Amino acid sequence: MVRTALEQDTTAETRTLYMAVELSSKSWKLAFSTGDGKVRTTMVSGGAVGAVLAKIAETRERLHLPAATKVLSCYEAGRDGFWVHRALVEKGIQNVVVDASSIEVDRRKRRAKTDRLDATKLVQQLVRYDVRGEGLRTVRVPTPQQEDDRRPHRELERLVKERTGHLTRIRALLATQGIVVKKIRRGFGLWVESLRTPSGDPLPEGLKEEVQREAERLELVWQQVRKIEKERAEALKQPGSLAGKMAVMLLSLKAIGPNAATILVLEFFGWREFKNGKQVGACAGLTGTPFDSGGSDREQGISKAGNRRIRAIMIEIAWLWLRYQPQSGLARWYLAKFAERGKRSRRVGIVALARKLLVALWRFVAQGIIPDGALMKA
Numbered sequence: 564m565v566r567t568a569l570e571q572d573t574t575a576e577t578r579t580l581y582m583a584v585e586l587s588s589k590s591w592k593l594a595f596s597t598g599d600g601k602v603r604t605t606m607v608s609g610g611a612v613g614a615v616l617a618k619i620a621e622t623r624e625r626l627h628l629p630a631a632t633k634v635l636s637c638y639e640a641g642r643d644g645f646w647v648h649r650a651l652v653e654k655g656i657q658n659v660v661v662d663a664s665s666i667e668v669d670r671r672k673r674r675a676k677t678d679r680l681d682a683t684k685l686v687q688q689l690v691r692y693d694v695r696g697e698g699l700r701t702v703r704v705p706t707p708q709q710e711d712d713r714r715p716h717r718e719l720e721r722l723v724k725e726r727t728g729h730l731t732r733i734r735a736l737l738a739t740q741g742i743v744v745k746k747i748r749r750g751f752g753l754w755v756e757s758l759r760t761p762s763g764d765p766l767p768e769g770l771k772e773e774v775q776r777e778a779e780r781l782e783l784v785w786q787q788v789r790k791i792e793k794e795r796a797e798a799l800k801q802p803g804s805l806a807g808k809m810a811v812m813l814l815s816l817k818a819i820g821p822n823a824a825t826i827l828v829l830e831f832f833g834w835r836e837f838k839n840g841k842q843v844g845a846c847a848g849l850t851g852t853p854f855d856s857g858g859s860d861r862e863q864g865i866s867k868a869g870n871r872r873i874r875a876i877m878i879e880i881a882w883l884w885l886r887y888q889p890q891s892g893l894a895r896w897y898l899a900k901f902a903e904r905g906k907r908s909r910r911v912g913i914v915a916l917a918r919k920l921l922v923a924l925w926r927f928v929a930q931g932i933i934p935d936g937a938l939m940k941a
Contacts, residue, residue, distance in 0.1 A: 578597050578598075578628060578632060579597065579598065579632070579633045579634070579635055579693065580595060580596075580597060580619070580622065580623065580626075580628060580632050580633070580634045580635070581595065581596045581597070581598065581635050581636075581686050581689050581690050581693070582594065582595050582619065582634060582635070582636040582637075582656075582686065583636070583637055583638070583682045583683075583685035583686035583689055584615070584636060584637070584638040584647070584682070585638070585639075585678045585681050585682040585685065586609070586638055586639070586641065586642075586643050586647070587609060587678065588609050589608075589609050590606050590607065590608060590609050590678075591606065591607050591608070591609055591610075591611070591615070592604060592605075592606055592678040592679055592681075592682045593605050593606065593607065593615065593618055593682065594679075594682035594683050594685065594686040595618075595622045595686070596686045596687070596690060597626060597628075598690045598694065602683045602686055602687065603622065604679050604682060604683065605618055612647070612650045612651070612654075615651075616654055619634055619656070633657065634655075634656045634657065635656075635657045635658075635659075635689065635693055636651055636656055636657070636658045636659075636689075637658065637659045637660070637661050637685065637686075637689050637692075637699070637701075638658075638660065638661065638685075639660075639661050639663045639666070639685070640660045640661065640662060640663060640702045641663065644710075645660065645704050645705070645710065648660050648704055649704075649707075659689075659692075659699075659701045660701060660702040660704055661685070661699050661700070661701060661702070662699075662700040662701065662702055664700075664868070665698075665699050665700035666684070666685060666688065666699070667684070667688060667698065668684075703835065705834055706834075709829075709833070709834045712806065712829050712833075713829045713830060715791050715794065715795065716791075716795070716822070716825050716826055716829060718791065719788060719791045719792070719822075720872075722784055722787055722788050722791070723788065725784050726781065726784045726785065726788065729777055729778075729780055729781040729784065730747055730781065732777055733747060733751070733774055733777050733778065733781070734747070736770060736773060736774050736777070737758070737774065739770075740760045740766060740767075740770070741760055741761045742758060742759075742760060742761075747781075749782065749785055750782070751778050751781070751782075752775055752778030752779055752781075752782060755771060755774050755775050755778060756771070758771075758774075792821075795821060795825060796821065799811060799814065799821060799824075799825075804833075805833065806828045806829060806832075806833030806834070807828075809828045809832055809833055809928040810824040810825055810827075810828045810829075810833075811824075812927065812928050813827060813828065813924065813927070813928060814940070815939050815940055816888075816924075816927070816934075816937055816938075816939060816940070817887040817888055817937070817938045817939070817940055818880060818883040818884045818886070818887040818888055819880060819883075822876075823876050823879065823880055826872055826873070826876045827873070827876065827924065828928075830870055830872050830873055831846075831847070831870065831873050832924075832925060832928050832929070837925060837929075840922035840925070840926075843921055843922050843925045844918045844921065844922060845866070845868070845869070846869050846870075847869040847870060847873045847874060847877065847918070847921055848865060848866050848867045848868040848869030848870070848871075848873075848874055849865050849866075849869070849874060849877070849914065849917060849918040849921065850865065850866055850918070851863075851864070851865060851866070852864065852865070852866045865914060873921070874917075877917040877918075877920065877921050878913060878914065878917050880917070880920060881913050881914075881916045881917040881920055882913065884916070884920055885897060885898075885916075887938070888934075888936070888937055888938055890936050890938070891934060891935060891936040891937045891938070892934070892935030892936045893916060893919055893920055893923065893934065893935070894936075895936075896916075896919075897912055897913070897915075897916045900912060901913075920934070923935075
């Protein structure tokens with residue numbers, strides 16, 4: 564007979580102490596259970612890992628558990644990242660980081676929500692996950708080096724958005740005086756003093772100073788973007804790690820540049836292991852989500868359950884692939900199936916092409932299989 568989570572063996576030799584941690588900046592709510600249906604909650608200060616260990620020891624003593632009792636803990640992936648996971652594992656505690664979207668919630672319109680209730684629900688699902696392998700999806704934790712390698716291109720992404728914001732504000736401020744600037748280049752702040760309205764008047768003093776400050780911040784952003792791009796280019800010239808070699812392989816294909824190659828490797832190919840193409844598409848969130856219930860049968864679109872950066876860059880690469888690899892097998896497949904249809908069908912088709920192309924690129928870097936008909940750079 565298969566035991567349920569509440570009917571499992573509770574002898575001292577086989578019992579497991581389950582712990583769920585509800586994180587917040589000021590305090591952490593802890594929920595403990597041994598799988599017997601009873602949940603005990605307590606609280607420690609936020610970030611106090613030592614206090615968490617003390618609570619574990621206290622709970623063991625209260626429940627008369629031996630010191631060698633296995634402790635399995637979990638918390639939701641979020642703002643605190645993975646440092647909590649590493650701190651717990653270093654102290655000998657088994658921990659899993661939970662995908663927040665997999666946690667079951669009450670579907671009523673209004674439901675009670677407190678840290679105590681959330682921690683209680685989470686530890687109950689952790690028991691089910693450990694006993695029957697269901698109820699939760701865990702997040703793969705990168706190594707500190709893998710996590711640190713992703714920071715430059717993520718910072719570059721933020722800087723590019725900030726640069727666009729400064730350019731837009733400068734154009735908008737000048738437009739209030741009838742001045743249209745089509746292209747703003749580096750060193751624009753040196754020209755602010757010489758700007759004139761259509762009537763020949765200089766800019767009002769307050770507006771001129773505001774534009775000057777925007778130009779100074781824009782110049783700083785340009786410098787930082789240039790620095791990161793230069794460091795990335797130097798790293799790609801002499802790749803020392805497996806991830807760097809994968810990026811160089813991707814760069815050898817037409818339609819893929821340094822930014823796309825770096826994101827694909829550091830966010831996806833360089834530290835994840837896939838068994839087949841289905842896992843690749845599902846992990847990127849590029850697989851369909853059918854709705855087939857009763858008389859309703861429709862497709863809801865892609866799941867968007869994976870890395871948003873991978874989805875965004877793959878859509879960009881898919882359009883470039885059609886332009887620079889028109890004779891490849893994937894480009895011919897897209898043109899035969901979607902080219903003659905309407906605009907909406909072409910947009911749906913480009914997502915399908917992105918999924919197929921992502922699988923093909925994975926096979927290229929993992930197995931050395933060049934995509935059908937793909938052209939290499941000279």
